[in-house]
Amino acid sequence: MSNKNSLIEIDHLKKYYSVSNGFFTSKGRALKAVDDVSLAVERKHSLGIVGESGCGKSTMGKTILRLIEPSGGRVVFDGEELFNVEENHFMDQKKLQALRKRMAMVFQDPYSSLNPHMTIGDAVKAGVLRHKIVPKEEAPDYCIEMLCACGLEKEAYASYPNEFSGGQRQRAVIARALALKPEFVVCDEPTAALDVSIQSQVLNMMLDMQEQMNLTYLFISHNLQVTRAFCDEIAVMYLGKIVEKGKADEIYYHSVHPYTKALLASLPISEPGQKKQERKIINSIPSMMDVPKGCRFHTRCPYATQKCRTEEPKLKEASPGHLAACHQI
Amino acid sequence: MEKILEVNHLSVEFKTTLGTASAVRDLSFSVNRGEIVGIVGESGSGKSVTSLAVMGLLDERTARIPEGEIIFEGKDLLKLSEKELCKIRGSEITMVFQEPAMALNPVVKVEKQLVEIYKIHDPSKVKNCHAELVSLLEKLRIPDAQQVLKKYPFELSGGMKQRIMIAMAMLGKPQLLIADEPTTALDVTTQAEILDLIKLMQKETGCAVILITHDLGVIAEMADKVLVMYRGQLVEERKIEGFYQEARHPYSKDLLGARPEKFDGRFWSIPGTIPNAYTPLVGCGYCTRCREALPECSSKTPHLTAFDDGSQVRCHRCCQKGVENE
Numbered sequence: 001m002s003n004k005n006s007l008i009e010i011d012h013l014k015k016y017y018s019v020s021n022g023f024f025t026s027k028g029r030a031l032k033a034v035d036d037v038s039l040a041v042e043r044k045h046s047l048g049i050v051g052e053s054g055c056g057k058s059t060m061g062k063t064i065l066r067l068i069e070p071s072g073g074r075v076v077f078d079g080e081e082l083f084n085v086e087e088n089h090f091m092d093q094k095k096l097q098a099l100r101k102r103m104a105m106v107f108q109d110p111y112s113s114l115n116p117h118m119t120i121g122d123a124v125k126a127g128v129l130r131h132k133i134v135p136k137e138e139a140p141d142y143c144i145e146m147l148c149a150c151g152l153e154k155e156a157y158a159s160y161p162n163e164f165s166g167g168q169r170q171r172a173v174i175a176r177a178l179a180l181k182p183e184f185v186v187c188d189e190p191t192a193a194l195d196v197s198i199q200s201q202v203l204n205m206m207l208d209m210q211e212q213m214n215l216t217y218l219f220i221s222h223n224l225q226v227t228r229a230f231c232d233e234i235a236v237m238y239l240g241k242i243v244e245k246g247k248a249d250e251i252y253y254h255s256v257h258p259y260t261k262a263l264l265a266s267l268p269i270s271e272p273g274q275k276k277q278e279r280k281i282i283n284s285i286p287s288m289m290d291v292p293k294g295c296r297f298h299t300r301c302p303y304a305t306q307k308c309r310t311e312e313p314k315l316k317e318a319s320p321g322h323l324a325a326c327h328q329i
Numbered sequence: 330m331e332k333i334l335e336v337n338h339l340s341v342e343f344k345t346t347l348g349t350a351s352a353v354r355d356l357s358f359s360v361n362r363g364e365i366v367g368i369v370g371e372s373g374s375g376k377s378v379t380s381l382a383v384m385g386l387l388d389e390r391t392a393r394i395p396e397g398e399i400i401f402e403g404k405d406l407l408k409l410s411e412k413e414l415c416k417i418r419g420s421e422i423t424m425v426f427q428e429p430a431m432a433l434n435p436v437v438k439v440e441k442q443l444v445e446i447y448k449i450h451d452p453s454k455v456k457n458c459h460a461e462l463v464s465l466l467e468k469l470r471i472p473d474a475q476q477v478l479k480k481y482p483f484e485l486s487g488g489m490k491q492r493i494m495i496a497m498a499m500l501g502k503p504q505l506l507i508a509d510e511p512t513t514a515l516d517v518t519t520q521a522e523i524l525d526l527i528k529l530m531q532k533e534t535g536c537a538v539i540l541i542t543h544d545l546g547v548i549a550e551m552a553d554k555v556l557v558m559y560r561g562q563l564v565e566e567r568k569i570e571g572f573y574q575e576a577r578h579p580y581s582k583d584l585l586g587a588r589p590e591k592f593d594g595r596f597w598s599i600p601g602t603i604p605n606a607y608t609p610l611v612g613c614g615y616c617t618r619c620r621e622a623l624p625e626c627s628s629k630t631p632h633l634t635a636f637d638d639g640s641q642v643r644c645h646r647c648c649q650k651g652v653e654n655e
Contacts, residue, residue, distance in 0.1 A: 266518045267517055
């Protein structure tokens with residue numbers, strides 16, 4: 001797992017929530033939102049996380065940055081341990097706050113992630129001043145520069161979010177994140193709320209910024225086509241676990257896990273008359289509250305055998321650099 | 330082919346404190362019996378307002394229809410009284426909305442909401458419709474139909490709720506189904522299932538479908554004909570064959586190119602954004618973002634021009650060859 005070149009390493013990350021069974025019982029059941037996930041993101045690369053809604057993608061993104069407290073596992077950022085639950089080691093708040101400026105997050109909904117009472121300029125400036133990115137006098141100019149780099153007009157600095165369209169808001173949110181000169185950016189569905197044409201503009205801008213600022217992205221999305229295009233690597237998540245990961249094109253064109261195949265077969269065709277692959281997935285995603293025993297996909301898998309119902313498959317190599325958790329491989 | 334719906338020169342305006350917003354401008358199209366017509370365009374291009382106008386669901390306090398007619402089976406829907414419209418809505422024309430969670434009543438059980446359709450359109454059946462409902466839900470591949478009927482909408486997943494919406498739309502045995510972004514809020518796997526169900530419903534009832542979406546992949550899979558809208562205008566009307574290979578209007582080309590699967594190191598994007606509906610339309614609506622704009626595009630209004638293959642395009646550049654329609 002360990003790789004000298006990786007900026008962030010995630011080892012056996014877990015996030016469990018306890019859900020009470022009723023009003024009078026104190027004992028709760030565990031909802032395993034993220035269950036033993038190990039990943040590493042190389043410097044200046046993008047890793048895409050795809051999966052259906054409710055599979056734990058967003059929770060994972062937030063847990064990595066410790067916006068949510070983890071229940072288990074270890075995350076190492078640039079050689080420094082953010083936390084290691086098993087050894088009860090958590091980075092102290094002061095250090096963590098200093099490190100925060102190197103890790104940023106872009107949220108899905110640009111309507112709820114900007115304060116409507118704050119001008120765009122103030123929103124960007126707040127972080128810049130807090131982390132002393134530039135001297136106080138230079139902050140406004142620096143913020144304007146940042147907004148322009150993200151494709152907004154100078155006037156945006158003094159405008160309020162309600163004057164902007166969704167695409168412009170998302171640019172402002174990205175400018176706010178990048179103004180701290182981060183190295184690592186977690187993007188949680190950054191374009192899900194946007195039109196295709198605007199989505200392309202924003203993604204191109206993100207690619208440019210990656211080039212200019214040497215960014216490393218963790219790109220969370222439910223859109224396999226966008227993820228394939230944007231990312232170097234893809235990890236497919238199902239009910240809190242990674243079921244397949246590898247190079248983006250490898251996953252897109254040569255997937256081996258039945259779940260990934262089903263996701264790909266569900267994509268709309270790109271031209272009329274094209275034959276759509278037969279979709280072999282059955283039922284809908286089970287509740288996180290009762291994750292199936294054995295392979296958690298077996299309830300929907302057309303190839304499930306007795307072994308799948310009892311024994312949980314581990315990630316194994318299907319081809320070099322391409323891992324999948326399935327007994328059939 | 331018999332036309333079931335004919336929209337002629339429809340315009341819709343909204344009067345707000347900011348002024349008058351033109352959402353739909355001089356829109357004409359028709360839908361044949363049993364045909365699936367897809368309408369695409371960015372948000373703000375007037376797709377949903379068109380569908381609401383057909384359903385007669387526009388808010389009378391703000392919306393105004395200065396001109397146009399909507400002919401459904403020989404009747405002009407705009408001239409009907411609310412009472413007459415109510416008879417058509419939910420039976421002859423039904424609608425599936427984008428956000429099933431918003432369209433279903435959260436405090437009424439599923440069964441009661443479905444029975445309501447009978448109450449309004451076929452009161453004689455209300456007493457013994459239970460078995461019919463169960464078999465309908467089973468046809469829509471809802472597991473445990475008996476149980477689902479007893480649940481409240483919030484107990485169901487997004488895909489399930491959308492299936493209930495489709496069931497509701499099917500109950501009326503419609504001639505025309507309007508599906509307004511029926512799968513936008515759903516995962517790809519669920520999207521594929523819902524699209525299958527709409528196809529199934531279309532085959533079974535033989536109804537015509539207006540499918541509104543911004544996803545050209547969905548159109549490719551479902552539609553017989555595609556209407557591309559921009560700033561409330563129809564900019565291209567096309568049979569589905571040929572559209573994906575050689576779209577004529579620059580906006581259609583840009584939309585097709587902007588799909589993520591067309592990525593080749595760079596995403597194809599459309600510069601700028603769609604102007605808001607208060608901005609007056611001078612010349613071609615698309616000229617500010619168009620890569621192929623001619624000098625005359627910013628002043629001279631292009632008209633819809635018919636082509637030999639039955640398509641219509643509103644563009645100065647590509648219509649030089651075509652025949653003037655108006």
